[in-house]
Amino acid sequence: MAELQTQTQAQADNMILTEQRTKIGTKRSYLQIEKTIKYDFLRNGMKFISMLIMSFLIFALFLIIEIIDESNGAIVPTDPADYFEGYLMMISFIILIVASTFGGSMIAEDFEKQTGNLLFPKITKDRLLFGRFIARYSYSAISVTFYYILVAIATVLKYNAIPKFVWGSLGWALLYTFALLSFVTFFSAIMKRSSSATIYSILIVLIVFQLLTMILMVTGVTIEPFFMLTYYSNIITSWFHMPEERYMELPFHRGPEGISENTFYSWITPSATGAVIGMLVWSVITLTIAYLVFRRRQNK
Amino acid sequence: MSKNTENSDVYVSFRNATKKFGNFAAVSNVNLDIHKGEILGFLGPNGAGKSTTMKMMAYLLRPTEGEVWIRGNGELEKLTSKNKDYLLDNIGFLIENPFFYANMTPRETLSYFGELKGYPHSKIKQRVEDIVEMVGLSEWIDKKIGTFSKGMRQKIGVISAIVHDPDIIVLDEPHTGLDPTARKMVREFILKLKDMGKTVFFSSHLLYEVSEVADRVAMISHGEIIACDTLEKLESMAKKSEIQLELLEIPENGADDMVKRLDPIIGPHTGLENKLDYIRFNPDSEIFEILFNGDPKKQVEIFKALFTAGIDVVEFSVPKAGLLEDLYLKFMSESKENGAEFLQKREFEPKQKGEITV
Numbered sequence: 001m002a003e004l005q006t007q008t009q010a011q012a013d014n015m016i017l018t019e020q021r022t023k024i025g026t027k028r029s030y031l032q033i034e035k036t037i038k039y040d041f042l043r044n045g046m047k048f049i050s051m052l053i054m055s056f057l058i059f060a061l062f063l064i065i066e067i068i069d070e071s072n073g074a075i076v077p078t079d080p081a082d083y084f085e086g087y088l089m090m091i092s093f094i095i096l097i098v099a100s101t102f103g104g105s106m107i108a109e110d111f112e113k114q115t116g117n118l119l120f121p122k123i124t125k126d127r128l129l130f131g132r133f134i135a136r137y138s139y140s141a142i143s144v145t146f147y148y149i150l151v152a153i154a155t156v157l158k159y160n161a162i163p164k165f166v167w168g169s170l171g172w173a174l175l176y177t178f179a180l181l182s183f184v185t186f187f188s189a190i191m192k193r194s195s196s197a198t199i200y201s202i203l204i205v206l207i208v209f210q211l212l213t214m215i216l217m218v219t220g221v222t223i224e225p226f227f228m229l230t231y232y233s234n235i236i237t238s239w240f241h242m243p244e245e246r247y248m249e250l251p252f253h254r255g256p257e258g259i260s261e262n263t264f265y266s267w268i269t270p271s272a273t274g275a276v277i278g279m280l281v282w283s284v285i286t287l288t289i290a291y292l293v294f295r296r297r298q299n300k
Numbered sequence: 301m302s303k304n305t306e307n308s309d310v311y312v313s314f315r316n317a318t319k320k321f322g323n324f325a326a327v328s329n330v331n332l333d334i335h336k337g338e339i340l341g342f343l344g345p346n347g348a349g350k351s352t353t354m355k356m357m358a359y360l361l362r363p364t365e366g367e368v369w370i371r372g373n374g375e376l377e378k379l380t381s382k383n384k385d386y387l388l389d390n391i392g393f394l395i396e397n398p399f400f401y402a403n404m405t406p407r408e409t410l411s412y413f414g415e416l417k418g419y420p421h422s423k424i425k426q427r428v429e430d431i432v433e434m435v436g437l438s439e440w441i442d443k444k445i446g447t448f449s450k451g452m453r454q455k456i457g458v459i460s461a462i463v464h465d466p467d468i469i470v471l472d473e474p475h476t477g478l479d480p481t482a483r484k485m486v487r488e489f490i491l492k493l494k495d496m497g498k499t500v501f502f503s504s505h506l507l508y509e510v511s512e513v514a515d516r517v518a519m520i521s522h523g524e525i526i527a528c529d530t531l532e533k534l535e536s537m538a539k540k541s542e543i544q545l546e547l548l549e550i551p552e553n554g555a556d557d558m559v560k561r562l563d564p565i566i567g568p569h570t571g572l573e574n575k576l577d578y579i580r581f582n583p584d585s586e587i588f589e590i591l592f593n594g595d596p597k598k599q600v601e602i603f604k605a606l607f608t609a610g611i612d613v614v615e616f617s618v619p620k621a622g623l624l625e626d627l628y629l630k631f632m633s634e635s636k637e638n639g640a641e642f643l644q645k646r647e648f649e650p651k652q653k654g655e656i657t658v
Contacts, residue, residue: 020422024385024389035416113399117355118398118460119413120359
């Protein structure tokens with residue numbers, strides 16, 4: 001009798017709960033994405049703080065160098081835009097570190113640590129990836145913006161003004177962050193380990209793309225290198241002084257007396273339209289492949 | 301979309317489900333029905349295919365051949381990528397050793413899991429606290445899971461399967477890494493789930509854990525189901541059961557002489573045709589294990605014969621686990637000896653008799 005009462009009570013409670021439960025459909029999908037974003041924010045909180053510290057340390061490094069240079073009598077730029085641009089020498093590197101830190105574990109981690117066994121039966125992979133990407137891109141974007149804010153503060157303190165091109169440059173930096181995060185996510189989908197995804201992404205960006213750039217310079221190929229992701233990072237700094245001629249020929253002298261003369265050919269920066277289209281194409285292709293691989297990928 | 305309205309009490313149905321990794325078949329032609337409100341124990345040694353079967357049900361692995369059918373809105377539906385979200389909504393899974401994000405707390409992780417499955421936001425806090433308390437980890441609810449022992453992680457894994465209060469709970473090796481007290485807790489937990497009207501499908505390689513709680517037992521070996529039914533029916537199929545006998549004292553001249561003395565007393569009452577080694581002595585537990593045909597009348601006859609012969613019996617019992625072990629070893633050896641022929645016989649004969657659901 002008592003058992004029957006327990007069962008009846010449990011069934012009644014269950015019916016009430018079923019009514020209150022968020023039904024499957026669009027509302028549940030949004031809810032799952034929202035919860036994934038919040039959970040991923042919590043999960044990557046320490047990484048985010050680390051990235052903010054890294055941004056601050058790089059800024060501090062530039063500031064110290066600038067102070068030392070000034071005290072040694074170096075010429076101080078009169079245009080605040082030049083001053084600001086000087087701090088952006090390492091912005092591509094900052095974005096690379098941020099994107100690889102947040103993107104490397106995006107997909108690979110759940111297969112490497114088998115956390116997917118608990119998670120995948122509860123949420124579809126498209127929603128999971130979407131939620132995570134939003135969360136991690138937000139952290140990446142804030143980390144990059146934080147660096148810009150630090151440099152902006154330094155510029156205001158020094159010149160009492162902020163160059164108008166800063167906002168455009170920040171926009172390009174954020175778009176490049178998006179493209180690079182997509183690129184790292186692609187590696188996270190195809191690699192077994194998060195660390196491999198992170199390391200391979202960094203190596204390809206720092207070595208393979210640089211090597212390709214050099215080959216193009218030496219061989220004199222005049223095709224604009226839209227196929228190289230790193231090419232788009234040039235617009236972040238070039239935005240302050242967009243050149244009229246984006247293609248450049250550089251005479252180069254080899255040997256002690258400049259006997260062997262050569263000419264290098266280089267594309268300085270993509271156009272604004274080219275940069276938007278190029279980075280979006282890169283993002284769409286890499287993210288789509290990442291998603292398709294993720295969807296097909298099974299736990300062993 | 302494929303639908304099937306047969307067997308209204310069947311919640312989940314594996315139909316010739318096969319999973320191959322390259323040329324290796326981890327699971328072959330699994331046919332298994334899980335009925336509403338039952339506890340189905342899935343028994344097999346490590347590497348037998350238990351986890352693979354459960355992963356196919358969770359759609360973590362897609363069957364190479366065959367299908368998994370799950371009851372959705374009153375009808376059995378074939379599990380596909382399109383309907384998995386909806387079909388799996390009412391199922392809670394614990395698959396293999398649970399791994400959690402180390403820098404997160406049980407409160408954060410379980411709340412996330414519960415809300416992913418639509419558990420009301422206003423109630424999730426209380427729900428998480430209640431289920432964490434059930435496994436005695438309330439003090440750890442806000443500690444990082446990375447600092448937990450394997451047993452504690454296992455407990456969190458078990459409750460992660462029920463956080464959204466599903467009707468079907470699938471637990472893959474829930475006893476792994478647990479001490480005896482925690483195992484007892486899991487046993488009671490499974491029985492409590494049944495009392496609440498839940499359906500439980502759990503795997504284990506521990507015979508005792510299965511025998512104590514399962515309504516039915518499915519045995520798997522080398523990726524193939526070798527038997528599936530209630531313990532009683534499996535026992536009658538094997539025509540063999542076991543009595544454990546503890547005597548007041550073992551004679552000084554040893555257990556072998558006692559076995560010889562018991563043979564003429566018990567032998568006529570076992571109901572066994574082949575009486576080879578039917579009395580065994582376990583030196584670790586100092587208990588005599590006597591095989592008989594499982595008929596309760598024979599059990600009484602044996603007890604009376606011992607009493608009449610003046611044997612001082614301290615304990616006389618038919619343990620479920622001991623029986624299950626014998627059955628399991630018997631089916632395993634038969635499956636090895638007879639291969640596919642044995643398996644097919646097990647599949648078809650019982651179906652015709654309406655006894656076995658494999």
